[in-house]
Amino acid sequence: MIAGLVVVATVAAWAGFMAYVVLGKKRPEEQFADEPSQELVGARTAATAPGYVVELEVPEPAPRARRIDEDVRGVSRRKFLNLAWFTALGIGTLNFLLASLDFMWPRLRGGFGASITVDLSLDELRNYVDQRQEPYFVSDGRFFIAFYQGDPAEAEDIPAYKQANTPQTGVLALYRKCVHLGCSVPWCHPSQWFECPCHGSKYSVTGEYRDGPAPRGLDRFPVEIRGQQVVVDTSTLITGPPRGTTTSQPQPEGEHCVTVASE
Numbered sequence: 001m002i003a004g005l006v007v008v009a010t011v012a013a014w015a016g017f018m019a020y021v022v023l024g025k026k027r028p029e030e031q032f033a034d035e036p037s038q039e040l041v042g043a044r045t046a047a048t049a050p051g052y053v054v055e056l057e058v059p060e061p062a063p064r065a066r067r068i069d070e071d072v073r074g075v076s077r078r079k080f081l082n083l084a085w086f087t088a089l090g091i092g093t094l095n096f097l098l099a100s101l102d103f104m105w106p107r108l109r110g111g112f113g114a115s116i117t118v119d120l121s122l123d124e125l126r127n128y129v130d131q132r133q134e135p136y137f138v139s140d141g142r143f144f145i146a147f148y149q150g151d152p153a154e155a156e157d158i159p160a161y162k163q164a165n166t167p168q169t170g171v172l173a174l175y176r177k178c179v180h181l182g183c184s185v186p187w188c189h190p191s192q193w194f195e196c197p198c199h200g201s202k203y204s205v206t207g208e209y210r211d212g213p214a215p216r217g218l219d220r221f222p223v224e225i226r227g228q229q230v231v232v233d234t235s236t237l238i239t240g241p242p243r244g245t246t247t248s249q250p251q252p253e254g255e256h257c258v259t260v261a262s263e
């Protein structure tokens, strides 16, 4: 939309400028020195009549006329150049401002930062997670879909779950960014935990802290269920549950993928 505005504003500015130059006010014709005045025409007519002797008053020589092509439109060459320069400067500035605005304008038509509808239905997500024994990764939103495993009443008392609508939906949208220093956290199939390759932080399948330097569990996004659709609002980041939260997997289910020494 803003790109269209840039084009329209540019065309309008140049059109206005050209209209001003082309339709500029004409100077009065009598100012042109190469056309005789009415008085002089009358005097010449009388002087040619038979029997008349007319003492002609020689008019003062007219000031040297400026070039017609400079004056005929009321816009001198210098004025034209000044106008062109300032118009170009104004258009350039306007384009820069609109381009900056376009760059900063949030894109809310999908992708990270917007509400995202997961491409699998709720039933398909359950089947995926059950059969593959791993959360479903949504690359557009940079989150994993997992399912809450504890008591819904318990989730009501944990702000990270309550704010994400977990008691109502049972669905979790876990931000894959490690809450320690921001690395992407992959799923470790053998241990059935998320394990950060950077410094070894580990999280359960519901994103609860289990090991390493991370200060808390994985952050997450609010989830809404509309029929079979799972809608995740990635514009709202919810702080992960504190250390000590254990509604799922207190222990790994197999070998770790990351063996970096923890704190």
Ligand code: FES
Binding pocket: 178, 179, 180, 181, 182, 183, 196, 197, 198, 199, 200, 201, 212, 213, 214
């Ligand atoms: S960034 Fe993940 S443990 Fe440090």
